[in-house]
Amino acid sequence: MLDLRRADPSFTDEVLSEPGGENLLKCYACGTCMSTCLVKRYNPEFNPRRLIRRAALGLREQALADPTYWLCSACDACYARCPQSIHISDVMRAIRNVAMRGGAESPLAAAQVDTDRCSGCATCARACPYDAITMVAKEENGLLHQVSYVNPSLCLACGVCTATCPSLAITLEGYSQEQMLAQLGAGGWLEASYDAPKIAAFVCNWCLRAEEDLAALDRLPPNVRVVRVPCSGRVDPLFVLHALREPVGGVLVAGCTPGECHYKEGNSIEQSRLLLLQMMMGHLGMDARRVRFARFGAADRGQFERTLAEMMGELAAVAPEGWSTW
Amino acid sequence: MVNKLKVAIYWAGGCGGCDIALVEMGPHLLELDAAADIVLWPAAMDGKYQDVEALPDGAIDLCLFNGSVRTSEQEHLARLLRRKSKVLVALGSCAHEGCIPGLANQMSAEEIMRRVYLEVPSMDNAAGTMPQTVTRVPEGEVTLPVFYDYVNTLAQTVPVDYTIPGCPPSAHQIWRALELALAGQLPELGSTVGVYAKTVCDQCPRVRQGTKVKAFHRPHEIEMDPQRCFLEQGVICAGPATRAGCNQLGKPPLCISAAMPCRGCYGAPEGVEDQGAKLAAAVASMVDSIDEAEIAKIVGGIADPVGTFYRFSLSSSMLRQAMAEERKR
Numbered sequence: 001m002l003d004l005r006r007a008d009p010s011f012t013d014e015v016l017s018e019p020g021g022e023n024l025l026k027c028y029a030c031g032t033c034m035s036t037c038l039v040k041r042y043n044p045e046f047n048p049r050r051l052i053r054r055a056a057l058g059l060r061e062q063a064l065a066d067p068t069y070w071l072c073s074a075c076d077a078c079y080a081r082c083p084q085s086i087h088i089s090d091v092m093r094a095i096r097n098v099a100m101r102g103g104a105e106s107p108l109a110a111a112q113v114d115t116d117r118c119s120g121c122a123t124c125a126r127a128c129p130y131d132a133i134t135m136v137a138k139e140e141n142g143l144l145h146q147v148s149y150v151n152p153s154l155c156l157a158c159g160v161c162t163a164t165c166p167s168l169a170i171t172l173e174g175y176s177q178e179q180m181l182a183q184l185g186a187g188g189w190l191e192a193s194y195d196a197p198k199i200a201a202f203v204c205n206w207c208l209r210a211e212e213d214l215a216a217l218d219r220l221p222p223n224v225r226v227v228r229v230p231c232s233g234r235v236d237p238l239f240v241l242h243a244l245r246e247p248v249g250g251v252l253v254a255g256c257t258p259g260e261c262h263y264k265e266g267n268s269i270e271q272s273r274l275l276l277l278q279m280m281m282g283h284l285g286m287d288a289r290r291v292r293f294a295r296f297g298a299a300d301r302g303q304f305e306r307t308l309a310e311m312m313g314e315l316a317a318v319a320p321e322g323w324s325t326w
Numbered sequence: 327m328v329n330k331l332k333v334a335i336y337w338a339g340g341c342g343g344c345d346i347a348l349v350e351m352g353p354h355l356l357e358l359d360a361a362a363d364i365v366l367w368p369a370a371m372d373g374k375y376q377d378v379e380a381l382p383d384g385a386i387d388l389c390l391f392n393g394s395v396r397t398s399e400q401e402h403l404a405r406l407l408r409r410k411s412k413v414l415v416a417l418g419s420c421a422h423e424g425c426i427p428g429l430a431n432q433m434s435a436e437e438i439m440r441r442v443y444l445e446v447p448s449m450d451n452a453a454g455t456m457p458q459t460v461t462r463v464p465e466g467e468v469t470l471p472v473f474y475d476y477v478n479t480l481a482q483t484v485p486v487d488y489t490i491p492g493c494p495p496s497a498h499q500i501w502r503a504l505e506l507a508l509a510g511q512l513p514e515l516g517s518t519v520g521v522y523a524k525t526v527c528d529q530c531p532r533v534r535q536g537t538k539v540k541a542f543h544r545p546h547e548i549e550m551d552p553q554r555c556f557l558e559q560g561v562i563c564a565g566p567a568t569r570a571g572c573n574q575l576g577k578p579p580l581c582i583s584a585a586m587p588c589r590g591c592y593g594a595p596e597g598v599e600d601q602g603a604k605l606a607a608a609v610a611s612m613v614d615s616i617d618e619a620e621i622a623k624i625v626g627g628i629a630d631p632v633g634t635f636y637r638f639s640l641s642s643s644m645l646r647q648a649m650a651e652e653r654k655r
Contacts, residue, residue, distance in 0.1 A: 117595075121527035121566035122534040122555070127611035135534065143576065145528055164611045166567035166604040167525055167595040237603040244648035247655075258618045265616050272610035275625045276635070277603070283632045284432055284649045 020090025033078035110155035117169035120146025124161035159234030197249030233266025257297035338393030399471035424641020493591035521571035538614030564590030
C-alpha cells in the first residue's frame with residue numbers, strides 16, 4: 001500500500017526538472033507501456049507504470065529502489081503506443097540521473113574491459129548504442145596509452161561492444177566469447193551428424209515477442225542449435241565462421257526488425273557485419289545463403305519456425321549431394 | 327674454436343622482401359656471421375639442396391623460413407628443413423599466414439593457370455602451351471615442381487616453433503629475435519616473436535573521436551586529414567585488428583608514418599584466430615545508419631572485401647577453412 005505520509009514532493013520536482021522528465025505528470029497509468037515492454041519477461045520487478053506513479057507521488061525511496069529505470073533500454077516501443085505521447089525512456093533517464101547523483105549503481109553487469117589487451121582503437125565507443133564508452137588514459141611502463149572505459153551506469157549489457165572489439169578485450173557476463181562458443185558446441189553438436197542439415201541459430205532475447213514463439217525454441221529438432229544472445233549485435237562474425245568451418249550447413253541470426261532493436265542499433269551493426277561476411281563468401285565462391293539474418297517485428301507470429309524451415313529447404317539446394325552430413 | 331650455431335635461411339613462395347629485411351639488418355649481419363655459420367641462404371649465397379640433405383637430422387640450430395607453400399618444391403624444402411632444424415621459425419607474413427600469395431586461394435589452381443597462360447592480354451600463346459611437371463627433351467627429362475591447388479602457410483605444412491610476423495618483418499624485430507636465439511633465450515615454444523602486446527592503434531598518434539561514416543573510400547579517392555583516424559574518414563585501416571610491432575616501440579606504425587592506413591601485415595592480435603572477421607566486425611560498426619537500404623549501400627561500397635580484410639591472412643583464416651569445407655561437398 002502506498003504511504004503518502006512519506007512522500008517527498010522535492011523528488012517529483014527533481015525528476016521534472018531533468019531533461020526529459022517534464023512529462024512525468026502526464027501519465028494516467030493506463031499500463032500500455034507495461035504491456036508493450038518485454039523487459040518484464042526477464043525481470044518481474046520491471047514496471048514503468050508503477051515507477052512513474054511513484055515518482056509522480058514523490059515516493060523517493062521506493063522509486064529509487066525500483067530497478068526499472070536501469071533496465072529500460074530506450075527501444076521506445078512504448079513511446080509509439082503511449083496515448084499521452086510520453087517519451088517514457090526519457091522519463092526513465094531523468095529518474096536515472098537523479099539516482100546517479102545520489103550514488104546509486106546499476107544492477108546490470110556492465111561490459112568489462114581488459115585494459116591490458118585494449119589498444120584504445122575506439123571501435124567499441126563508436127559501436128555502443130548508449131555512448132557508455134569513452135577513451136581514457138592509462139599509464140603503462142611510464143607511457144600513456146588510450147584505453148576504453150565503460151560507464152557502468154550507462155551500459156545496458158547488450159554485448160555489441162563485446163562482439164565488435166577486434167582484440168577480444170571486452171567481456172560480458174553470461175555472454176563471454178568462451179561461453180558463447182561452449183553453448184554452440186555443447187554436447188558435441190558441432191561434430192555430430194544428423195539426417196538433416198545443421199543450422200546454428202543465434203537468437204536475440206527480444207525479437208521473439210510471443211511466448212508461443214519463444215517456447216518453440218525448446219522443441220526444435222536436434223540438427224538446430226539455438227544460442228541465445230542479448231542482441232543480434234552480440235553475434236561476432238567469429239561465431240559464424242566457427243560454425244561454417246565445421247561445417248555447419250547454415251547460420252541463422254535472428255534479431256529485431258529494423259527500427260525495433262531493443263538496443264537501438266545493435267541489429268543495424270549486425271546487418272553490416274553479416275553483409276560484409278556474405279560479400280566475402282560470395283567472392284570466394286561460397287554460397288552466401290548459408291548465412292541469413294532474419295529479423296522479426298512486434299507483429300510477427302510463427303515467423304521464426306517458418307524461416308528455419310525455409311532455410312533448411314534452401315540448404316538442400318545449396319549442396320544437393322551429401323547435404324545431410326552438414 | 328667454439329662451435330658456431332648453424333643457421334639456414336630459406337625463401338619459398340614469397341616476394342623476397344623478407345630476404346631484403348634480413349639484409350636491412352646492416353651491420354648486425356656481421357654479428358650474425360660472427361656468431362653463426364650460414365649453411366643455406368639461396369638469396370644471398372651459393373648453396374645446394376643436396377648439401378642440406380646430407381646434413382644429419384637436427385644439425386641446423388635455427389632455420390628462418392620465409393614464404394608460403396604452394397609447390398611440391400616448397401613443400402619438400404619445408405619438410406626437409408623441419409627435419410634438419412632444431413628450431414624452425416616462420417619468418418614473415420607468407421610463412422605465418424599466407425600473405426598476398428594466399429589471396430590466390432580465391433581461385434582454383436586451374437583458373438589461375440588458364441588466366442596466366444591463356445587469357446592475360448599480354449600473353450601470346452596461340453598453341454595453348456601449358457607448363458608441365460615433366461617434359462621430355464632430347465637430352466632427357468626436365469621437371470617443374472607441382473603447382474598445388476592451394477597456398478598453405480608453413481604451419482599448415484609442418485610444425486613451427488616460432489613466428490615472426492610482418493610483410494616484411496621489420497629488420498630490428500628480426501635482429502631482436504636472432505639475438506634471443508643466439509643467446510639461447512627464446513621464449514616458450516609456439517610464441518610469436520618480434521611484436522608488441524597490443525594492436526597498431528595503440529602506437530598510432532592519429533586522433534580518434536568515436537565518429538562514424540556515411541561512405542567508405544579507397545585512399546586515393548579522397549583528400550585525407552593527416553591528423554585524424556583513417557577509419558573515421560571512411561578509409562579502411564587494418565590497425566584495430568593488427569598486432570603492433572612494425573616500428574620501434576613508441577614510434578608511429580610504419581604505414582601510418584607514411585600517411586597511409588595500416589594494411590594489416592602483422593596479423594591478428596594475440597588470441598584472435600581470424601583477423602579478417604574481426605576487422606570486418608570493427609569496420610561494420612563504423613556505418614552511420616540504421617536504415618536497412620542505406621546500410622546495404624554503404625557496406626556494398628567497400629571494394630574488394632576479401633583483399634581488404636584478409637589481405638595477408640586468407641590462407642590461415644577460418645573463412646578459408648569454411649570455404650575449403652564447402653568445396654569438398
